[in-house]
Amino acid sequence: MNKRVAGIAGLVLVAVAVTFFIFKSQRDQVDPELFEEAEEELVEEVVEPQFKFGIPLDLYDVEEGNIRRNQTFADILLPYNLSHQDIYTIDRISKDVHSARNLVVGKPYTIFYSSDSIKRASYFVYEPNNTEYVIYQLTDSLAVFKETRTVEVVEKTMAGLITISLDHAIREQGGSAALVNAVADLYGWQIDMKGLFKGDWFKVIYEEKMVDGQSVGIGNIIGAEFNHRKNAYMAYAYDQGEGLNYFDEEGESNQKAFLRYPVEYSRISSRYNPNRFHPVLKRRTPHLGTDYAANRGTPIKAAGDGVIIERGYTKGNGNYVKIKHNNTYTTGYLHMSKFSSLKKGQRVRKGDVIGYVGKTGLATGYHLCFRFWKRGKQVDFLREELPAETPLKEDHRINFETVVQLTNKKLNDIPASWGDGRITASNE
Template identity: 40%
Template sequence: MKKLSYLLLMMMAVTACNDEPKNVEIADNAIEEPAPVIVEEYGFVLNDFEVVRDTVRSGDSFGIILGSHGVDPGKIFQIVEKVKDTFNPRKIVIGKPYMILKQTDSISEPKVFVYENDRINYTVVDLRDSISVYTAKKPVSVIKKTVSGVIESSLSEAIENAGLNYILAHEMNNIYQWSIDFFRLQKGDKFKLVYNERYINDTIYAGVESIDAAVFYHQEKPYYAFSFLTDSVSGRPDYYDEKARPLQSFFLKAPLNFSRISSRYSPRRYHPVQKRWKAHKGTDYAAPRGTPIWSTANGVVIASSYTSGNGNYVKVRHNDTYTTQYLHMTKRAVKKGQRVKQGDVIGYVGSTGLATGPHVCYRFWVNGRQVDPFRQNLPSAEPIDEKYIPSYFTAIEPLKAQLEAIEFKNI
């Protein structure tokens, strides 16, 4: 009996000892509520508001939008008068996103109106303590990238095949427009780029920022281009080659962007309208109606008129040696006596006069004689200032190494 009692006491002691740790373990494993995720946008903590997101619809106005959320007409008038110098409520655009932040109570009164001007810039109308308005930008990061491409038929197609933004083709045309004739690219021509892309909040693609360096192999000859800032006032860089020579020339290679040459300068061509053989002393660039036509060099407009043969045309005198003319415009954008700069829009592609379809006939005079511009040795732009030469070569050294390291995809 004594032994049995002893065993019972030992079992009770062990059970009692085991009970206490179980209670402690439960306490230690108690589940805590997770902290709320703080959401910030446009400089506001959205957790503090009732958030309404929408886009401007047909028939909407600033007043209608605020009125639909309980703002009375008198207050709307007061808001419009206060903000109209910074934010014109009459110019909100259909399809643009906006956001309204309301107070989180039964009244649900609008406190903030945010309108997206574009993907990066936005306007805030703050209705809290007093009415105020300001513009701001979303956080934008710039990421450097490299790419290569090979021409099969055109530059734009090569850019598309590489899965790149078509803006890169436009930017490359701007860089090389003085040195490469993009209407004469050949299959097998190729390029490498070091460029920058913009991202909103590090995740949302916002387009091409700039091209830092490029090399374009045209007919197996490399054409280098490096971005370099010499004018701190304008803040706009220019492009120079591997020997610090400017890519810019006195004349552009073409009077418009991305078309095809439908007819070249020729001493004898069958005229499609007059149905006879005659000299064609111009270069025809076919392009969609309304395509901007620009002056190929700085100068003064000496004619902006209409004739039955030329249609709407503009003639520009660049200096004592060079004059250019642009025919068959649907609309002229300059007047006689007006000074224009290289790249200024002077009209738009049409088919006025003796023309079978929309195009611009580009004519070129040297010392009063009409010539083929593609056969002329045209002057270059001003070279880079000598004082910048050492810093230029220092700046392009790592960029050139990056270009050399890029591999071409197999053709």
């Protein structure tokens, strides 16, 4: 009996050993990558943390909005259990960075808040423009920081045919209002952009500023060619060490010391007229300025370099600014809806925004009344023989001619879908 049991036990041991050997052999023959893949599937996927303005999104709830009319910093944050004392402190410490009182209607903001027990704001982020944002830290130690986004400058080109207007031609090619204004300013003293002819055409090389793949404005115009009534007007950007200026192919400055249009791409609605009948006073009184009609809020630009010598309000002028450029020329800007941040006594550069179009004072519609003084006497701005920008210096002639050749090559390479085989002026 014992021998029989021992025999059965032996057979069982042999069977187990054979089964283990067969299983091991089969496993060894299976592609090891299958086992590696199985092991990899067990590894938990790592989720990268998400940030906005450098703040981790997984730690906070987020609410976004835009500043409403008459809305204050306190109006926005009191519902998020920020104390009056904290609001007072932020108001005080923000003055050196970006005052919490200077929130502009329509600008975006983001609130980061926790809602574990009560809804409390931790950060308030305000975006005054496309390239900057201000972080108001509302927990622990209160603080305010201004950050600047990385701006990529990309060189772009465009060709357009005038069928209706410059604005229409540029918009049709996907260009912006800023590009329209830049081209209008560039040729403001050579071509009347309100008097273009059907069939006029242009080519332009310009810089576009990009943030995270989105356009936030344009930079400098590198070169341009405008064919108006079959006459070619060339413009080449060149820096003689004093910043970019624009010259024609002969090296003559194609810009004046003053902008022709101190309001972005507007129209002249009323000229200098010593015998004008005043529409409000209902009597004949001289109009010693040039009126530029534009929509309310359109930016008004300093016509030239100078110093703000007056900034205020009168019954006739409304909100106005006066700039002294030198001992010969002074300019005035009337009927503004509001001023920019530039104050009396500050130096401005040509093109700086000094205010916005309105109809304050004695005005019937939205426009800028632009006044121009020469040696203390008001004169007709559009009839004055104004000084040109700095001419090309002879020791820059060779370098400038190289720039002309390179720019002409780029201009000629710009495709024009409406072209008919014509030779561009830069090739003639």
